[in-house]
Amino acid sequence: MSERRPVVDLTDEEARRALILKWGTVPADVLPAWVAEMDYALDPIVHEAVLRAVRDGVTGYPVFGYTPELGEAYAGFAARHYGGEVEPEWVYPVVDVTAGVRVAIDVLSEPAPVVFLVPGYSPQLDVADLTGRRRVDLVLDADAQRAEIDLDRLDALLADGARTLLLTQPHNPWGRVFSRAELEGIRDVVVRHGARVVCDEIHAPLVLPGAAHTSYLAIEGTHDHAVAVVAASKAFNTAGLRCAQLLAPDPETRRRLTEVPMSRNDSWSPLGVVAAVSAYTDGDGWLASLVERLDGLRSQLSDLLAEQLPLARMRPLEATYLVWLDARAYGHADPAEVAFDRGRVKVAPGHDYAPGLAGHVRLNIATSPDRLREIVRRLAAAWSYHR
Structure with a gap:
């Protein structure tokens, strides 16, 4: 395995420059947790390989x-x-x-x-x-x-x-x-x-x-x-x-x-x-750090849901950084819309993955622990609003 390299979180400003779809298409007060991109800087080894190719004119x-x-x-x-x-x-x-x-x-x-x-x-x-x-x-x-x-x-x-x-x-x-x-x-x-x-x-x-x-x-x-x-x-x-x-x-x-x-x-x-x-x-060293980070975020999310969204059901996450959440117990046909309008969080609506399916969202957890904590806080406030 190559030498371990840490996963580096992008700042909000860096993320808006780098992740032009995920971060660049939402208002500044919205936390994006939808499309499958990670809020992390590139592995330096991969970054340098691409820069070297561009300097060599490989276009x-x-x-x-x-x-x-x-x-x-x-x-x-x-x-x-x-x-x-x-x-x-x-x-x-x-x-x-x-x-x-x-x-x-x-x-x-x-x-x-x-x-x-x-x-x-x-x-x-x-x-x-x-x-x-x-x-x-x-x-x-x-x-x-x-x-x-x-x-x-x-x-x-x-x-x-x-x-x-x-x-x-x-x-x-x-x-x-x-x-x-x-x-x-x-x-x-x-x-x-x-x-x-x-x-x-x-x-x-x-x-x-x-x-x-x-x-x-x-x-x-x-x-x-x-x-x-x-x-x-x-x-x-x-x-x-x-x-x-x-x-x-x-x-x-x-x-x-x-x-x-x-x-x-x-x-x-x-x-x-x-x-x-x-x-x-x-890339093995960086990938090992990434998997370790995602494992920690998986555990963190489970704890946060138990504390703040106890009625939401998270299927066991065995791979990816994309969590399929059943939020039907909170009574919203489109919880993604409620999350955006009331919580200022963008998650992917469940009906995008199963036409006609209500009450589900896909949540991207590949971000910093602090952002994930804030995302869940906002979701809890938004989805519990009518209860």
Whole structure:
């Protein structure tokens, strides 16, 4: 592991300059805790690698197709962090994870419905439609204590004609890390119906203590029907640099993907490649500090909710810095709107992740302990207002 480096909090002023969507689109009196960006300075190693590339003028086109240094960097990272055996040639650059998911479905999947886990990452609600397919939802029981995939329901949807499962592992916004046994159960259902899996694994580096990431591709008997999409961008706060990776272990699958016309696969950035290679190769020390910070914030949030929002229900957070909160007990159909109007906190509304769902929010805790304390104080004041 590389030398430990601390996580440095951005000041409000620094955050407004750096995080132009999260902080720059809200009024100055609003605390933003919505979009999945962290209120932290970049890992200095990644920062310097990108600055060096800019000084060298690396602002043109990337190398299209297989990029050896990227493949080798990710393969090493996967081996160290997940014990996974990833061959460098499996790794194919794409512009971001959602674009990679879209390309994979568009190129590899049958023209049949796509199963999507709901609540689910909001930009991916539209991916099936964008590829000319219908989305069919596998809906989480809103009252379940722990989010689990209903394999009987998955079996029924595939029996009814769906041919692709869009899986998110770890899951956003559930905060779940699916176990090897759960993934094996999914595999068995998918194989029984001759279906395909496209697995979004962007949050894999952000698994918290008490859980461990298993890639769907690490499950025996998955390589012929599955691809995974990964990135360093969520863990290292580099989404704007535009480079994710599609993992395709099956040679025929790789052939189909590499023959895609360039205009069908959005072009990634060479600076994104630089950032990803740096993060995968030299980012372990900073990432360890980040996971330690997020673990502490997870505990802090649990305590704050117990003290100030005892009726809110927080699902167990096993990965990510995104908490799925059930605030129905406070009686607001749209608690995100109430939080913004009365509490001056911006959180993501639950209905963005499950159309029609009331009473839920997604809360981003990747900030300073002081800000998190103030966010919960404001939420408590806002949501308890009518009680």
